[in-house]
Amino acid sequence: MTTALYLASASPRRRELLAQLGVSFELVRPEVEERQRPGEAATDYVQRLAQSKAQAGAALAPRPLPVLGGDTIVVVDGEVLEKPQSEAHGKAMLRRLSGRCHEVMTAMALATGGGCEVVLVTTEVTFRALSEADIDRYWRTGEPADKAGGYGIQGLGGRFVARIHGSYSAVVGLPLVETEALLQRGGVVTG
Numbered sequence: 001m002t003t004a005l006y007l008a009s010a011s012p013r014r015r016e017l018l019a020q021l022g023v024s025f026e027l028v029r030p031e032v033e034e035r036q037r038p039g040e041a042a043t044d045y046v047q048r049l050a051q052s053k054a055q056a057g058a059a060l061a062p063r064p065l066p067v068l069g070g071d072t073i074v075v076v077d078g079e080v081l082e083k084p085q086s087e088a089h090g091k092a093m094l095r096r097l098s099g100r101c102h103e104v105m106t107a108m109a110l111a112t113g114g115g116c117e118v119v120l121v122t123t124e125v126t127f128r129a130l131s132e133a134d135i136d137r138y139w140r141t142g143e144p145a146d147k148a149g150g151y152g153i154q155g156l157g158g159r160f161v162a163r164i165h166g167s168y169s170a171v172v173g174l175p176l177v178e179t180e181a182l183l184q185r186g187g188v189v190t191g
């Protein structure tokens, strides 16, 4: 299969999900600073990052093919939860998510010769109530340390998820249905 596009990501999860769409792609790894601007809405922030990754990726791409970038954030009460900076921070995040609903926002952007289109997919995730023992045990697995919001639905964190309303693949990092449509609009033929 000839390469149809570039994926601007270091995330193995995005790589695996994109492969499910039956397209052949290569990786580029742009460095994009991930920091919310003062007063910037979560929806604007996640879309800006996805676009920055796609556009910075396009600048690195060896050939003039479309470049896909994405970003995922966890939002609770309008506040973005980043990757935990410490054990105390990570555990505080999990306490905050315990027994309630939060939003996971994933934006995907496709940079082509014609511009850069971005789509935003928001999914509601409800956690069961977590005990201090749950939080302590989960933290000690190491899984939360490098994850936005302090959990991974695709891993051990999945046992905390009572309900999900929306796209499971978007929570993991690449919404399959919306990304396939985005690629097709950008002229990429999926398998």
Ligand SMILES: Cc1cn([C@H]2C[C@H](O)[C@@H](COP(=O)(O)OP(=O)(O)OP(=O)(O)O)O2)c(=O)[nH]c1=O
Residues within 6 Å of the ligand: 008, 009, 010, 011, 013, 014, 034, 070, 071, 072, 073, 074, 083, 104, 146, 147, 148, 149, 151, 152, 153, 154, 171, 172, 173
């Ligand atoms: C809610 C949730 C978050 N995450 C985390 C892992 C990441 O910390 C975060 C997404 O971070 P991103 O910044 O979107 O992606 P990344 O840094 O992993 O990769 P790249 O920017 O190179 O594409 O989402 C999951 O893996 N599963 C989940 O269920």
